[in-house]
Amino acid sequence: MADKNISVLNDLIEVSRDGEQGFLKAAEDAKNPELKELFTSRANEISAAVRELQAQVIALGGRPEEGGSVAGALHRGWVSLRSAVADRDDLAILEETERGEDVAKKKYADALQNDELSFEVRALVERQYQGVLRNHDLVRDLRNRYRSGGSV
Numbered sequence: 001m002a003d004k005n006i007s008v009l010n011d012l013i014e015v016s017r018d019g020e021q022g023f024l025k026a027a028e029d030a031k032n033p034e035l036k037e038l039f040t041s042r043a044n045e046i047s048a049a050v051r052e053l054q055a056q057v058i059a060l061g062g063r064p065e066e067g068g069s070v071a072g073a074l075h076r077g078w079v080s081l082r083s084a085v086a087d088r089d090d091l092a093i094l095e096e097t098e099r100g101e102d103v104a105k106k107k108y109a110d111a112l113q114n115d116e117l118s119f120e121v122r123a124l125v126e127r128q129y130q131g132v133l134r135n136h137d138l139v140r141d142l143r144n145r146y147r148s149g150g151s152v
Helices: 002-029 033-059 070-085 090-112 119-147
Strands: none
Touching (some): 002 033, 002 119, 033 090, 033 119, 090 119
16 A cells, blocks of 8 residues: 555656646746746745655655656746747746646546545645645636736
8 A cells, every 4th residue: 555655646746846847937937027926936835745745755665756757847848949939928828837737636636536545645635636726726717817808
């Protein structure tokens, strides 16, 4: 059971690191100072969540993942390339960020479907999943506001 818990937690560490890096990139590219601050704040919250996941992996006797996934790195590279050839506006940044949060949302939901998780790990994943949902919904709502001509 410990191996399955460690594997699930390490998968969540990877997707969370991807999210953290995605929010940092969004903060770097955003034009609106309030969006920059919001994205930086989300990245910091995710970083704290990653540390919590890593501590749980260590407590279970495992070796925690340090970085994000290859898919996440490729996505960030694609986003960087696109922003180099096209001036991305805040709406485009919000759309990309929401796509990243969709991935995190699915990964956490999939983890919660695993019947082999210990009670302690399941409680941690469930609590963090609520944060993922809040991030996703916040970004989605901001994206909708930008689409309708509003801003932060």
